[in-house]
Amino acid sequence: MASSALNQKSNFHVRSNSLPSRPHPLVTQIDEHLCRLKSNESASSSSSSMTQNLSCLRDLYELVDNLLQLPAIQKSLAQECNDKQVNELLNGSLKLLDVCGVVKDALLQAKEDTKQLQSILRRRRGDEVGFTKEAKEYLASRKKAKKSINKSLKVCKSGFTQLENDGEATFSMLREVEGITFTVFESLFSYISGTKMESKSTKWSLVSKLMSSKRVTCDGEATETNGFEKVDAVLCALIGNKTRKSGKIGSDDAQLELQKLESSSQDLEDGVECLLRLLIKIRVSVLNILSQ
Template structure:
């Protein structure tokens, strides 16, 4: 099987050394949260905003516990050892990767909210003739196309770049790699939800491995999301180009009203998670610069 960020064990043949003491309760808690998130990603039967929101909430709890774990003197002493510097640097690079993808997810949600708010405001006013109406709908669809293109580029860029080699490491590092992997997997679900059914092409190793690792997960192709319904409704209106097509306009408006709080909720969850990712990176930097 090809290596994938979703399955860090596929990158390495790892010999895991336990931490030099009995298992701390925080370690057990992180492992339990990881297990729940992996199971949720593998068996989730929908790509709804509620399911993604729950996963983002789970990631917040996970990274809260990770940061507490990094504050333990034992953890800091273990990772601060000179021979472990390479592993800490690897974890730092991973933290940058998570912040970058989270930032992209925040941007595409903001752009999605802005273009949906604009078309919703225009349809509520119902000013102008058919030509202006068609232009505004077309502007929305162009914005959505641009957002999807950016998401597809990001998903393709999330392919693994790790080398296949044997690395002896400590259990703590393996667990933090798993945290990064499951976080990337949830970001993939979120970005795929926003983009809709046209996911990356078959050349994308990330998408192929994701499908192999999560055969039970139903992708966005299998469920029409709220965003897809809005897109379809507006595309239908564009074909008629009639500003007085009240039935279809009302349908599109109702869909936009339902979509608005969903996007807002995802934005808030992402912002909370982004702050936690920053805390984790700061903790790792403190250990690295010790």
């Protein structure tokens, strides 16, 4: 995972002469959200952790939007940022909008594909052989989505440069928020991509491991498995006719995992859509401030 501007210490309120010696409450809250998101970087890549991070990120952007309404912050940002810093900030926000759109499209496509597979499974209940073609098409669509995500991720990485230690405080804060946003997107990309399965033996080993894993309990004691990875593994097993030999995995298992994946994909899509609107809102606010 990229570490350029993502893991810098949040100390933007110390560097600004425009802010009082005691940080504004909004600054303190922004710091707390940044620290919370950074501490979640090592958390398991599951639907619940992704949803939680998106929710925290949404709250962070709402705090940033409120901070940008303060006259002292607007004056500081407009007067103290040079052209290079302005370009870095705006280019970073633009790249985040692009990559946010890519991940939204990937989640939408995944949700539609899972719906279609569930419909086909219901019509061909018990007919794993007749289901093979549709399962292969789903996996091919997943492969295409992974390529699009990886390409977008590579482009996005190039847009984030090292934070300057002597940067204006509000600028540094916005750049740090962009950086942590990229971290969340990178984790979400990893979740959607799932685990690459190298061989048939690896596929079946993964299926056995996934299907025997514990479900997540209400108090969160058990470990949640990546839903995309689990569906991929089950479908690969069905295509390889492993179910008839083992008697452990069948179309009912696929139906169950597809239902869960559709639900989690919808939750993530809603979170990304909300975040996309906030990204646009913050970008417009910054543009308005800089144009004054």
